[in-house]
Amino acid sequence: MISQDVFKKLWDNGLLEEKTTDQPYCESHNKFLADRFVEGTCPTCGYEDARGDQCDKCGNLLDDPLDLINPRCKVDGATPVRRQTKHTFLRLEELQPRIEEFTKLSEEKGGWSKNGRIITESWLKKGLKNRGITRDLSWGVPVPLPGYENKVLYVWFEACIGYPSITANYTTKWSQWWHNPDQVKLYQFLGKDNVPFHSVIFPGCQMGSGDNWTMLHHLSATEYLNYENGKFSKSRGVGVFGNNAKDTGVPPDVWRYYLMKNRPETGDTQFEWRAFIDSNNNELLAKLGNFVNRVIKLVNSPKAYNGAIPDSFSASSLPISITTSLSEITDLLNQYLAEMEAVHLRSGILLAMKIAEAGNGLIQSHRLDNALILNDPALAASVTGTVLNLIYLCSAIFEPYLPATCASIREQLAVPFLQIPSEEDIANGWKPIYLQADHKIGKPSYLFSRIDDSKADYWRDMYGGNQEERRKKEEQAAEIAAKKAASKAKAKEKKAARKEGVALKKVVDAKIVETEKGGMINGEKAAPREEGEVRVEEGEAMKEVLDGVSQVTLPPS
Numbered sequence: 001m002i003s004q005d006v007f008k009k010l011w012d013n014g015l016l017e018e019k020t021t022d023q024p025y026c027e028s029h030n031k032f033l034a035d036r037f038v039e040g041t042c043p044t045c046g047y048e049d050a051r052g053d054q055c056d057k058c059g060n061l062l063d064d065p066l067d068l069i070n071p072r073c074k075v076d077g078a079t080p081v082r083r084q085t086k087h088t089f090l091r092l093e094e095l096q097p098r099i100e101e102f103t104k105l106s107e108e109k110g111g112w113s114k115n116g117r118i119i120t121e122s123w124l125k126k127g128l129k130n131r132g133i134t135r136d137l138s139w140g141v142p143v144p145l146p147g148y149e150n151k152v153l154y155v156w157f158e159a160c161i162g163y164p165s166i167t168a169n170y171t172t173k174w175s176q177w178w179h180n181p182d183q184v185k186l187y188q189f190l191g192k193d194n195v196p197f198h199s200v201i202f203p204g205c206q207m208g209s210g211d212n213w214t215m216l217h218h219l220s221a222t223e224y225l226n227y228e229n230g231k232f233s234k235s236r237g238v239g240v241f242g243n244n245a246k247d248t249g250v251p252p253d254v255w256r257y258y259l260m261k262n263r264p265e266t267g268d269t270q271f272e273w274r275a276f277i278d279s280n281n282n283e284l285l286a287k288l289g290n291f292v293n294r295v296i297k298l299v300n301s302p303k304a305y306n307g308a309i310p311d312s313f314s315a316s317s318l319p320i321s322i323t324t325s326l327s328e329i330t331d332l333l334n335q336y337l338a339e340m341e342a343v344h345l346r347s348g349i350l351l352a353m354k355i356a357e358a359g360n361g362l363i364q365s366h367r368l369d370n371a372l373i374l375n376d377p378a379l380a381a382s383v384t385g386t387v388l389n390l391i392y393l394c395s396a397i398f399e400p401y402l403p404a405t406c407a408s409i410r411e412q413l414a415v416p417f418l419q420i421p422s423e424e425d426i427a428n429g430w431k432p433i434y435l436q437a438d439h440k441i442g443k444p445s446y447l448f449s450r451i452d453d454s455k456a457d458y459w460r461d462m463y464g465g466n467q468e469e470r471r472k473k474e475e476q477a478a479e480i481a482a483k484k485a486a487s488k489a490k491a492k493e494k495k496a497a498r499k500e501g502v503a504l505k506k507v508v509d510a511k512i513v514e515t516e517k518g519g520m521i522n523g524e525k526a527a528p529r530e531e532g533e534v535r536v537e538e539g540e541a542m543k544e545v546l547d548g549v550s551q552v553t554l555p556p557s
């Protein structure tokens with residue numbers, strides 16, 4: 001286990017220390033109690049339901065939960081006693097200079113997000129304190145030291161070590177990622193409340209282990225996403241969570257688009273149902289979806305090109321009206337590459353959408369349609385070939401955000417996966433050179449579908465309620481589901497009973513034959529049986545049937 005290995009190496013390198021502390025212990029349910037699991041009377045104001053860490057009435061902070069008068073265990077009301085417990089502490093004070101040196105270098109080289117830098121620097125400025133990394137719990141990773149049999153590694157110590165552990169579960173070659181700092185760059189994505197675990201404690205443990213670890217390169221910490229002018233709250237049932245998102249039936253790419261477009265990279269952002277629906281209808285569908293669909297439909301039309309890129313299309317002889325647009329697209333693409341390199345994912349997706357819009361612009365400014373194909377076939381071929389290549393480019397630049405959509409685009413174009421071009425690739429400008437004359441494309445299909453505007457109120461009502469309302473709704477839904485399940489089960493039971501009846505009849509027939517040889521029908525009262533007799537399973541149903549049979553079967557003579 002990797003977390004135990006890191007622990008042992010820190011221990012061997014003198015970076016862990018043991019300390020014995022007094023902690024409240026409940027002899028009734030045999031557990032050490034966290035401070036807030038001790039309750040009693042506040043020694044300052046006399047409030048009877050004060051917690052071991054703090055009195056909610058007068059705000060008094062307690063140094064020792066057993067300072068409460070008449071302390072009691074929150075679980076069972078027993079009186080806690082003082083008991084000594086031994087724990088291991090990570091010597092962060094000792095590690096501080098090395099951590100400081102590392103973060104200075106990494107935040108500069110990796111271009112950390114601003115909040116990541118500020119939070120890390122303030123932690124280091126305050127001065128790191130040694131921290132306990134074991135706990136008296138039964139669930140977790142066992143501590144690899146004698147005398148720690150009822151203790152586990154504390155979650156904040158082993159949580160980040162979980163990243164290499166997950167890789168090791170996936171492949172035995174995990175070291176090629178995690179012990180390969182020259183060839184691997186580690187990018188980490190997290191909410192700002194988790195910054196110190198990734199920027200201070202994890203690197204500290206890695207360095208302290210003495211192994212050659214791949215360490216944090218870029219840290220991307222986000223601010224908070226709020227919900228309809230309030231806060232997401234799982235406990236109060238406010239907001240939309242992973243399972244709810246699935247229940248709405250809206251495809252994952254639509255969620256990904258909206259959430260990336262609203263990624264709280266520089267400040268808090270809002271989740272709003274109205275805007276969520278608008279981003280599907282007015283952006284994904286109206287811009288990207290229509291652009292792709294319009295062109296692929298047109299090319300497939302027998303009146304136009306019968307599904308092939310026109311044979312007169314050549315990327316090297318395009319009219320100036322197109323090359324002007326191409327230099328605009330090149331600019332956007334360069335901006336896109338710079339933003340993606342800096343992990344500004346929000347700007348990245350906005351720029352990708354601008355590139356799709358430029359494609360729409362090309363079609364509109366040239367009025368590409370059957371009339372143009374008829375009246376100016378050379379120009380029509382140039383526009384068509386260019387926008388088909390641009391659609392292919394879209395399948396690359398949207399790929400990190402909309403993987404299912406991009407797979408569909410590739411299928412419609414009948415093309416393989418396309419890498420995002422590099423800055424060198426487009427040093428002389430982006431050119432429509434992937435797909436050439438006569439390439440046969442696939443059939444059109446819709447990338448997105450419209451979401452009805454009325455859904456905004458419906459979903460807001462569904463996921464905005466207080467806990468009580470949501471619980472009621474969930475209960476109602478569960479009741480309906482239970483009724484359905486019950487009637488299904490009944491039908492199944494009937495069917496099974498019919499089947500069982502047939503099986504039983506066979507067994508019973510066999511028994512009747514047997515009884516004729518001198519046995520008794522009821523197993524429990526069975527007289528001496530003959531050897532080799534087949535024993536009958538004695539389920540309740542079976543007994544009933546057998547009893548019934550015995551009433552109509554003549555006793556043996």
Ligand SMILES: [Zn+2]
Binds near residue numbers: 028030
């Ligand atoms: Zn207790």
Ligand SMILES: [Zn+2]
Binds near residue numbers: 042046047055059
């Ligand atoms: Zn008080």
